[in-house]
Amino acid sequence: MSVNVLFAAQSDAWPKYEAPLRREIAADGIKAHLDTDIPADQVDYIVYAPNSDLQDFAPYTRAKAVLNLWAGVEAIVGNPTLHLPLARMVDPALTQGMIEWVTGHILRLHLGMDAHITAAPGTWEPVPPPLAFDTRVTILGLGELGAACATALASFGFDVAGWSRTPKEIDGITCFSGPDGLDAALERSDFCVLLLPSTAQTENTLNARTLALMPKGACVLNPGRGPLIDDDALLAALDTDQIGHATLDVFRIEPLPKDHPFWTHPKVTITPHVAAETRAAYSAKTIAENIRRGEAGEPFLHLVDRRAGY
Incomplete structure (x- = not known):
């Protein structure tokens, strides 16, 4: 028996995902009809990106699950028509990308690399950098990505702590x-590395009060979600040297508007939402495994808790 898999995302995603999805679904022994246009009452699984035109799930009465292509689900989890199990994206490449971004940017700041890169020719100031043993890193958010980054940083010798809403x-x-x-x-x-989901409870986790709690000159890295930080409070903390540097990958509005003060602030580094990209060759394996599980009557992987919002 064949299953019908609807691919619902922006049109430019289909050429990237079609071949990997067909390959991985077949490798799991599943005969599937995969397409971007299948009658709603015949769809068994929806491979989904939240920026898809599909926003009404009510007609998909036969479907068994929505399999998200993104790690973030804040744009879909509150959809009132969503009556199906929702699985978020977790894959090794996405996790590895986040580990590399977080460790790379922390090491850059920790070692003071910019001072040597931008120094005038002939500058010779042999000031040794601190050791990781004496440097404290905190990860806010201990989900799949946060836990992986915390473990990676600990392997370098950093004194690592993490925070989560519930004990871990x-x-x-x-x-x-x-x-x-x-x-x-x-x-x-x-x-401080922010890897929390975007929910009503996590918005402005870093604000004037919480930024003031951090050691003077501390550094903030946000590869998580833009709304986790109060932008005005962060700018004020940078201007008073309470925060020494902010490396930001995500923003409330993307692309970041060209007139936003982050662009020209001397203590801000901007990367264009590249910390952890979903790569089709790897994420297709996660999608295929969940389709296999659905057909075998096994629990889906990475199901979203609707009440918690992630």
Whole structure:
């Protein structure tokens, strides 16, 4: 028996995903009709990007699941017509990309690389950088990506802690949780990395009050979601040297408007939402595995908790 798999995303995504999805679904022993146009009442699975034109899920009465192509689900999780299980994207390449971005930018700031890169010719100031042993990093958000980054940084010798809404345990990582735990985590953050989901509860996690808790001169890295930071509060903290540097990959409006003060601030580094990209060759494996599980009657991987919003 064949299953019908609807690919619902922007048109430029289909050429990237068609061949990998066909290959991986077939490799899992599933006969599938994969297309961008299938009658709603005949669809078994929806491979989905939240910027798709598909916003009304009510007609998809036969479908077994919506399989998201993105790690973030904030643009779909609250859809009132969504009556199906929703799985977010987790794949090794996305995780590896985030680890590389986070460790790379922390090491750049930790080692003071910019001072040597931009120094005038002939400058010879042999000031040794600090050691990772003496540098405290805190990851806000201990999901798949946050836990992986925390473990990677700990392997370099950094003193790593993490914070999550509910208690978690990760070998070698000091774990905080809850409102009081957030304050304690920030107070020991020479570097603070934001990898929280975007929800009503996480908006402006870093604001004037919480930024003031961090050690003077601390660095902020945000590869998570733009609304996690109060932009005005961050700019004020940078201007008073409370925050020494901010490396930002995500923003409330994207692309970041050309007149936004982040562009010209001397203590801000901008990357254009590239920290963790979904790559078709890898994410197709996750999609195919969930289709296999659905057909075998096994639990889907990476299901979203609708109440929590992620």
